[in-house]
Amino acid sequence: MRQPPGAPLAHLDQLADTAALGVTLPDGRAAFLVRVHGRVSAFENRCSHRGVPLEAEPHRFLEAGGELIQCAMHGALFLPESGECVFGPCQGRRLVAIPISVDAEGQVHLAME
Template sequence: MRHLICTVAELTDGGEARRFELDLAGERVPAFAQRWQGQVYAYVNRCAHIPIELDWNPGKLLDDSGQYLICATHGALYAPDSGECLAGPCAGQRLRALAVCEDGGNVYLEIESNE
């Protein structure tokens, strides 16, 4: 099953992420889609350290270098392409990755039928 997140044009490379919500096991959770180095990646918007949203401004998730997703609370740095925490209090842990695809000018969340 697919869920429309936004249009392709709304995700600029290294720009703001698109925030959205999804149902996971009956719970409504925040998530985001970020284009980085040409690809779109999506994650549940919950830090691996403390389960709160990462953004330091809504949709602003990349650090100043543009190379890492950063948690605004304690500065954990995540690889945008894998969600692995590379530095910070949760180093070695990961953001929960979500499957996305681009098709016909739109970006879709791909939802497994058991979620």
């Protein structure tokens, strides 16, 4: 479901301590939020190698250990802090980061530019 401009993308309650959540940005782009070690980041849901969605199942963006983002197509691994590919055919490239902010109530919003 596309989010209206200004609407929160999600609430921190929707992200467990180590989790990810697929969202649709107000402009219609597929994206996801990832929370690892309490830090929340957002990226376009598109692998930097083939441009395909990263997850094979809804909201499954992390590898089994819950520490790295993983592309389901070819197993590339990305750092959740920066989106940098650290393993796989796109090593050295990055996912497209989405600037976000978290307000005092725990709502995750697109960051104001």
